[in-house]
Amino acid sequence: MQGRKYEGGFSFIEVLIAIVLIGIAVASLIAANSSFTRANAAGTELSTAEFLLEQIKELTFVLPVVDPNSGIATFGPEADETTLADYDDLDDFDGAVFSPPISSYKATLNGFAAYTQEVTIENVSPTDFEQVMADHGSNFVRVTVKVFYSSKPIVSADWIRASYVEP
Ligand SMILES: [Ca+2]
Numbered sequence: 683m684q685g686r687k688y689e690g691g692f693s694f695i696e697v698l699i700a701i702v703l704i705g706i707a708v709a710s711l712i713a714a715n716s717s718f719t720r721a722n723a724a725g726t727e728l729s730t731a732e733f734l735l736e737q738i739k740e741l742t743f744v745l746p747v748v749d750p751n752s753g754i755a756t757f758g759p760e761a762d763e764t765t766l767a768d769y770d771d772l773d774d775f776d777g778a779v780f781s782p783p784i785s786s787y788k789a790t791l792n793g794f795a796a797y798t799q800e801v802t803i804e805n806v807s808p809t810d811f812e813q814v815m816a817d818h819g820s821n822f823v824r825v826t827v828k829v830f831y832s833s834k835p836i837v838s839a840d841w842i843r844a845s846y847v848e849p
């Protein structure tokens with residue numbers, strides 16, 4: 683045995699090093715895979731939240747900026763509008779929080795109960811949309827919708843609507 687050289691095959695140390703290297707490679711593959719799963723879950727949350735934001739957009743796009751009956755007398759739901767079904771103008775939705783969220787047809791989406799839609803309606807300056815005015819203080823309105831997943835903000839968007847009737 684002594685002094686004998688192994689020309690072929692692997693020594694014990696070489697095999698040991700190979701095992702350690704394979705172990706490291708497998709461990710990093712598993713780590714990469716789990717971070718991919720996490721990213722994928724975040725992607726699902728994002729696309730669901732975007733879908734729910736779109737529902738509010740579709741619902742409010744068809745609504746007049748101010749109430750068709752009382753005009754600018756009330757900012758928010760008019761006195762006789764006690765439920766979502768009665769909401770018929772944009773400012774009725776100011777401060778509205780939907781959890782479970784709602785569809786563009788005002789249906790409750792129980793399947794997405796972990797998500798929340800939050801709506802803010804503000805009048806803004808006709809020359810500077812960043813400048814918030816008093817309620818009904820202009821004929822431009824900024825609609826802001828935020829969607830949360832388990833109270834974690836996921837997406838937010840805002841857009842401008844205008845009423846061409848002078849307030
Ligand atoms: Ca109304």
Ligand SMILES: [Ca+2]
Nearest residue numbers: 749758773774
């Ligand atoms: Ca109203």
